[in-house]
Amino acid sequence: MRLSEYFLPTLKEFPKDAEIISHQLMLRTGMIRQASSGIYVWLPFGYAVLKKIEQIVREEQVRAGAIELLMPTIQSADLWRKSGRYDDYGAEMLRMKDRHDRDILYGPTNEEQITDISSHYFKSYKNLPKTLFHIQWKFRDEIRPRFGVMRCKEFLMKDSYSFDISEEEGRISYSRMFLSYLKTFQRMGLKAIPMEAESGPIGGNLSHEFIILANTGESKVYIDKRILDLEIADNVDYENDSKNIVEEWTQYYSVTDDMYDQETYEKKVGQENRLEMRGIEVGHVFFFGDKYTKPLKANVQDSEGKINPIQSGSYGIGVSRLVAAIIEASHDDKGIIWPKSVSPFDYVLLNLSPKDENLAKLSEMIYKKISQNNSLLYDDTTSSVGEKLNKADLIGIPQQIILGKNSIQNNTLELKERSSGKVQVIKIDEFLKQFNNG
Ligand code: 5CA
Numbered sequence: 216m217r218l219s220e221y222f223l224p225t226l227k228e229f230p231k232d233a234e235i236i237s238h239q240l241m242l243r244t245g246m247i248r249q250a251s252s253g254i255y256v257w258l259p260f261g262y263a264v265l266k267k268i269e270q271i272v273r274e275e276q277v278r279a280g281a282i283e284l285l286m287p288t289i290q291s292a293d294l295w296r297k298s299g300r301y302d303d304y305g306a307e308m309l310r311m312k313d314r315h316d317r318d319i320l321y322g323p324t325n326e327e328q329i330t331d332i333s334s335h336y337f338k339s340y341k342n343l344p345k346t347l348f349h350i351q352w353k354f355r356d357e358i359r360p361r362f363g364v365m366r367c368k369e370f371l372m373k374d375s376y377s378f379d380i381s382e383e384e385g386r387i388s389y390s391r392m393f394l395s396y397l398k399t400f401q402r403m404g405l406k407a408i409p410m411e412a413e414s415g416p417i418g419g420n421l422s423h424e425f426i427i428l429a430n431t432g433e434s435k436v437y438i439d440k441r442i443l444d445l446e447i448a449d450n451v452d453y454e455n456d457s458k459n460i461v462e463e464w465t466q467y468y469s470v471t472d473d474m475y476d477q478e479t480y481e482k483k484v485g486q487e488n489r490l491e492m493r494g495i496e497v498g499h500v501f502f503f504g505d506k507y508t509k510p511l512k513a514n515v516q517d518s519e520g521k522i523n524p525i526q527s528g529s530y531g532i533g534v535s536r537l538v539a540a541i542i543e544a545s546h547d548d549k550g551i552i553w554p555k556s557v558s559p560f561d562y563v564l565l566n567l568s569p570k571d572e573n574l575a576k577l578s579e580m581i582y583k584k585i586s587q588n589n590s591l592l593y594d595d596t597t598s599s600v601g602e603k604l605n606k607a608d609l610i611g612i613p614q615q616i617i618l619g620k621n622s623i624q625n626n627t628l629e630l631k632e633r634s635s636g637k638v639q640v641i642k643i644d645e646f647l648k649q650f651n652n653g
Contacts, residue, residue: 216560216586218594222259225606235431237542238363240551244610246538253360253368260610261538263559265371268537269350271402271556272373279395279453281346281375286328288352292318294327298510304416307355321354324417326507326529329376333525334513340380343515343525344388348375350534364535365495366433371535377528380517382504385526389421389502390457392530396425396498397447397464403537404554405544407497408442409464413473417529419503424471426494429543436494437475439467439484471496495540502528551611552634560592563612567600567619578618581628581643585616585650608633616646 224245233239241247246261257265273283292310295301301308301318309321322328329347337343350373360367377388393409400407405427412424426436445464468483470476471494480489505524508514513525533540545552553559562585566578575595582593592612594603600619607615617629617638628646631638 216590216592217582218592219596221592223610224258225609233363235362235365235543236546237365237431237539240542240546240609241363241539244551247364253357253366255364255367255369260559264538264541264553264557265535267557267559268403268541269371269373269534272399272532272534273350275395275399275402276348276373276375278398279346279391281348281392281395283349284347285349286322286325286332286351288322288354290320290322290325290328292320294331294511295320298327298330298507300327300416307357309354309356322351323353323355324372324529324531325349325351325374326376326417326527327511330507330511330513330525330527333376333378333508333527334511337378337513337515337525340515340517344377344379344384346375346377346388346392348373348530362431362433363539365539367535370533373532373534375530377530378513379526380515380523382526385502385504385528386421387457389500389528390461391453392500392528393423393464394447394451394453394457394460396500396530396532397460398451399532400425400427400497401447402556403541404556405497405541406443408436408438408469408494410436410438410469410471410494411465411474412471412499414501414503417499417501417503418506419501419528421502421528423465423500424496425498425500426471426496427540427544428492428494429540430493431543432493432495434494434496435472435475436470436492437472437480438469438490438492440488440490442467442469495536495543496533497537497540498530498532500528500530546611549605550609553611553613555613558611558613559590560612561589562591562614562616563607563610564591564593564616565603565607565618566593566595567603567617569595569597571620571623573623574618574620577623577643581616581618581647584647588650 226243230242245258248256250256311319353372354369379385407425407427409423412422414422504526508524514522516522568574585591613633615631626643627640628643629638
């Protein structure tokens with residue numbers, strides 16, 4: 216993609232009304248634009264990151280055995296009346312009427328709808344277990360939308376729902392999702408810590424929030440630092456490892472403030488391991504048994520012919536919130552530092568002397584060669600050297616390929632790694648070899 220033809224409306228000034236760094240940087244790099252309070256347009260650069268994140272989430276869901284479908288954003292109020300949540304949900308639910316005066320709503324979540332689906336298709340223990348997921352826009356009429364896409368009204372969520380024959384089996388499904396979340400966030404370069412949490416309006420008594428530590432986070436958290444040393448191996452196996460991994464990751468004290476108990480914290484965690492911080496909730500998992508299946512009559516027959524409500528859980532990831540959370544976790548005073556896995560482009564190519572004909576030709580050749588199999592943003596504009604270098608740092612693409620005055624004469628380019636700032640001078644032929652066959 217040539218920058219001269221792309222749509223990247225970056226801002227030179229720091230936007231004054233944005234309070235946190237991720238919101239400032241998303242506005243400055245032209246990733247989003249506010250459409251109205253708490254509602255955003257995803258401009259091309261922001262949308263590219265959103266899609267990358269969505270795809271990682273999807274791949275890890277599928278790996279964990281979940282099956283993708285798509286439910287609508289607009290739901291009928293009837294199902295919500297059956298579960299009792301139509302009244303309970305309160306002012307956060309966006310309620311509307313269709314032309315026949317029927318009550319409809321813009322879905323804030325989908326427990327009722329998916330439970331209705333399960334009641335029609337899962338009749339026997341032979342149909343279970345099943346975990347279904349979708350990645351769909353949600354609407355919550357937040358009283359105080361703030362921090363850009365971090366807490367907004369319209370946001371993209373991945374929500375999965377597990378259906379099992381017994382509580383024991385349900386807990387196995389919960390463990391698989393728990394592991395899938397750890398892997399998902401790790402792939403994005405994030406350390407997300409599972410914390411015991413209140414289940415709030417979703418319900419149930421088994422629930423964990425996945426939280427990224429950041430000073431600008433909305434939740435106060437209390438953890439045992441040793442949890443920060445844990446990692447998930449690439450070759451973990453859902454069948455055999457899920458339960459152990461949940462045990463490993465829940466052995467240390469780690470809670471959000473609504474579950475905090477000072478006495479237990481001080482008893483369980485030595486002074487040297489205590490860490491009180493703030494964090495951003497990027498995912499939340501719940502096991503609530505028959506809370507929805509009972510009122511919505513989603514029953515299955517077990518192997519002995521007995522009919523029982525299905526045991527269920529739900530598992531959410533804030534896909535659009537993750538874009539901001541990643542920036543909170545990965546930036547410096549020059550701008551964003553995208554982890555490779557979510558970067559909108561693999562490389563940015565800077566031609567620092569575009570008026571030099573030979574250099575322009577060389578840049579074209581390099582641009583064409585690399586972009587055959589990689590995504591590359593080519594700054595072919597006539598902006599000043601300083602502006603180009605600053606913009607490349609601001610937008611945070613992991614690798615910068617820099618061509619300047621000496622490139623022709625010395626047959627070299629500079630390869631700058633955005634995260635460390637390290638610059639290597641490399642012979643152009645040597646560098647291009649890696650792009651020869653793919
Ligand atoms: N039904 C359950 C799980 S499927 C559920 O709705 N859980 S939730 O309320 O915790 O939301 C799931 C995730 O969506 C949260 O962890 C958070 O990352 C994201 N999220 C929730 N509210 C907002 C919001 N107003 N703006 C942006 N992201 C949000």
